[in-house]
Amino acid sequence: MLVAGPCVIESEDHLLRVGEAIRTVCEAHRVPFVLKSSFDKANRSSGRAFRGPGLQEGLRILERVRAKLDVPVLSDVHDVHQVAAAADVLDILQIPAFLCRQTDLLTAAARSGKPVNVKKGQFLSPWDAANIVEKLQSAGSEAIVLTERGSSFGYNNLVVDIRSLPIMRSFGYPVLFDVTHSVQLPGGVGDASGGQSDMIPYLARAAVAAGVDGLFMEIHPDPANAPSDGPTMLRLDALPGLLNQLLDVHRAVAPYINQLSAISGQQPGK
Known part of the structure; x- marks a missing residue:
């Protein structure tokens, strides 16, 4: 599965064009696709940074694009x-990494009846994510997804511990790997975050080889001019080639992932 789209909603037309292009690539490769984009980027380095259209207008755009x-x-x-x-409006509610321990937010999302994807905070160990699962289950949710997006490694840097995926x-429950946020350099350029988008293929291939259930990517036709997280996003025209690589890796390792899961008793995800 691929969860992908531009970091923030820029306009209805932009989201529609990007979403349609990603859908076309995913359909050609028979990869299930979920379109993502934020109606509000509440966590920005600078108060002057672009945040998006906001809740009401953002949901209106998402609803229209979803239907189209x-x-x-x-x-x-x-x-x-x-x-x-x-x-x-949404098919899946997402809890941002910095809010992954907010109990009231987690339980409210769980009680909505919609699937909930929680980004594991950069400050949490992978085993601490069990507490996230417990909170969601206590509010009646079984439609749970966890997402790895790197861990803080000193100042303005993240590192990915592949062990967190298994x-x-x-x-x-299913686990996604957020490739593009994992190459982020938080606050790395002073009033904004930097990134190392050239590392996306390496981390994505490693996660697929480890048996992750899906990938999360922010994708943009012109990252250099994107209003949010441009340095970390994948160029739209790079998606077909990367997806080919990832499917090759998946086909090569799938029998071994299933075998290891059976030996260890680990469920590959509900």
Whole structure:
């Protein structure tokens, strides 16, 4: 599965064009696709940074694009009061990494009845994600997805511990790997985050080889001029080639992943 789209909603037309292009590539490769984009980037390095259209307009755009493309959509919720409105439109609610321990937000999302994807915070160990799962389960949710997006490594840097993928999968739910946020250099250029997008193929191939259930990528036709997270996003025209590589890796390792799961008793994801 590929969860992908531009970091933030720039306009309805832009999201529609990018979403349609990604859908076309995914359909050609028979890869399930979920369109993502944020209606509000609440966590920005600078208060002057572009945040997106906001809750009401952002959900209106997501609803229209969802209907036109006939694909499921995902976006972030940042506060309990956003959950009900978002659940009316979104197919999957996402909890941002910095909010992954916010109990009220987690339980509100779980009680919405929609699947919930939680980004594991950069400050958490993979085994700490078991507490996230427990909170969601306590509120009645079994449609749970966890996403790895790198861990803080000193100042303005992240590192990916591939061990976190099988550890989190052992909780019995699907695990995604957020490739593009994992190459982020948080706050690395002073009033914004930098990134190393040239590392995307290496980390993506490693995650697929480790048996991850899907990938999360932010994709843009012109990252250099994107209003948010440009240095970390994959260029849209690079997606077909990368997806070919990842499917080759998946086909090569799938029998061994299943075999190891059977030996260890680990579930490959519900």
